[in-house]
Amino acid sequence: MQTECGVAGPGGFLIRVGGMARLTFRSAVRSRLVLTLALVLLAVVAGLPATLKGDGTPAGGARVILHYTLGLAALVLGVVTLWTACGAIAEEVERKHIQLLVSKPVRPAEIWLGKWLGILCMDALFLGAAGLAVYAQAARYAAALPPAARQGLRQEVLAARRAWRPAADPVEETVDAAYRSLAARRALPPNVPARETRAELRKQALARFTVVPPGTARVWDLPASRRVRVPAAGTPLTLRYRLVSTGPGRFAAAGVWRIGTAENPALAEEAARIMRAGTHDLTFPAGALARAAGEGRALRIEFRNGDAETSAAVVFDPEEPVRILAPGGSFGGNCARTVLVLLCVMALVAAVGLAASSALSFPVATFAAAAAIAAALMIRYFAAAAAEPEAGRVHRHGHAQATDGQSAWLRAGERVIPALDVLVAPATRFAPLGRFADGVLVSWGFLGGAAGVLGVGYPALLALLSIGVLRRREVALPA
């Protein structure tokens, strides 16, 4: 349909939004600052691998190339994106371009969407180039290795292994049951708030699920999965686990890992001598276990700690449960999906910048947007601190009583910070670089989640906020 003036309906919408996007893209690529930062980005991608050293192993070197090069490129591009987005509307107002824009039949939503898409086009261009360069660097690095090392690298790092996890430990259910039991027996500690009692019970439950004292064993059940590929001949499976430190100094533990099915619980067995906390990989050769994994059958993993004379208690990290890494896709596909997840991150950064730009002047918008992103990244730590019952309690239970003002601030913080954490927590779930550099699959589901949350959900909320501001903003006020 065509009106007297132009195309109406969705076609007209697309022409207007496309026009805004082209303008924004042109503005970005013709800006000297952005071009300079783009050159920095290319220098990072081309030069960083030559300046960094890994842990001396082929895998360590490859991880450095993948993680740091792509990570630094994303950081530089994030700064460029924030800068461009903060100027996108604020500079239109300052340079009075917006007076012409608003006099045309273009809606605030079309201006916002066009600007956002234009910035994303720029990001896609730079991220695509960075992704290709990193892929080429990794391929060149692998090609220079001896055949055996190259093979190992392709199985361990230049890979896309699916993480096969056990069901989550029923910590909250255990806490609920313990609390109900105490309440039924009228054994709840007097004058202690329920929240603090539950926090104490949660610690006990976590200890029960994560601590394996000498002479005991812990079992994890991996549900049947159809998504694990049958490993190619000779491809090993990796058992990955992470231990947290139980105190200062070194510790030594010795135990046995056993993996199998319900019918045959010891398809593979491996002794492990553990000398440090942190992430550990244990490789099981292909064989009956690999076939069982490839057939997607349920597996059972058991860790039996040694006796008290030869081994210390080990504590598994509750945040990163034991898992099996099995082949899940190609490295090239993983690289492409990682780049796309980073593009989703850029989409959110651009939306934050545009939201600030809709209401504030350029320098103020840049400061406010950067501060908001920094606060969102830190809020997780504050929320974790606020969740600790001991946090801020020194004044209340100790010999130094807090003043009313301090107590009010603490109480407000205890309510506001968890609420903010709920708001920003979904955005912090999608960090692909660690997975990518570890050869762990960045799945389509992960990409879809990132696209939904970072690429659509948050930007849509920020867009609504910005459009509301733009509708009410007088764009031609005298300076």
Next chain:
Amino acid sequence: MSAPSAVESAAPAVVEIRGLTKIFRDFWRRPKVRAVDGLDLEVRPGEIFGLLGPNGSGKTTTLKILLGLLFPSGGEVRVFGRPPHDIATKRRIGYLPEESALYGYLTPRETLDFYGRLFALPAAPRRERAGQLLRMVGLAHAAERPVGEFSKGMSRRIGLAQALINDPELVVLDEPTAGLDPIGCRQIKDLMLALARRGKTIVLSSHLLADVEDVCDRIVILYNGRIRAQGGVTDLLEKKDLTRITVPAVPAETLRAVIGMLRESTGRAPEVEHPTMDLEHFFLQVVEEAHRSSQAPSGVGRADGTARYLDGREAGRGN
């Protein structure tokens, strides 16, 4: 000036302003300036309407409220019977702001293409109109240079071209001749007259009284946000107690006889002088001769009349 029939048409007013007030406030929302104070006016279809006044009299503020760039503090504004911020209203308006608000990194062709996209013009008419407008404003030869390299006059011409990309029914021009050389001024005035002949409505504000006098059908004179005078230009400026007769040069004895008759009739001697050409026309003659003998210009080239689609010469166009 446009045909009186258009001005006196009984069609609904294009612009209706009733009791318009605009108060600018400071950061704390305290009133700072009352820029427009109880303004009432109407602009009728097909007329060229001038807003006159010294700096700070409220001309530009009024225009910006008409365009939805500022919101009124009081009163009511209707453009084509709708509020100014209505999208359907904006489709029918072309606007040339006082200051060039163009993107310096775009070329004139990209600039016109961009604004054409905002009106959702399909690609082919967008390209066609851009070409015609560039020829009309004499910048076809500079179509691929960034606008940021242009002189103020050249930017003004691109600004005017973008205001006409949608073949608007209402053209709002804020100081349209500011920064233009006399040729550009003449072209813009001719263009305004041509648009008015096609039934377009033009609202302009200007400091250059001669320009306003040349083209406007009606004017208002603003001072401190209030109307101090308004009406048809001829009505306001006509000296009804004087008569001027212009004839070809006559012999001295004929002139003496006529003076005698006039003295006898009016009781006082008439003033007799040889009229001079106005400077604008003289300048345009000199430049026209220079154009005929010169090389290709580096700045503004020769303008190529009015764009065909604005003249109504294109099929499917026109009102």
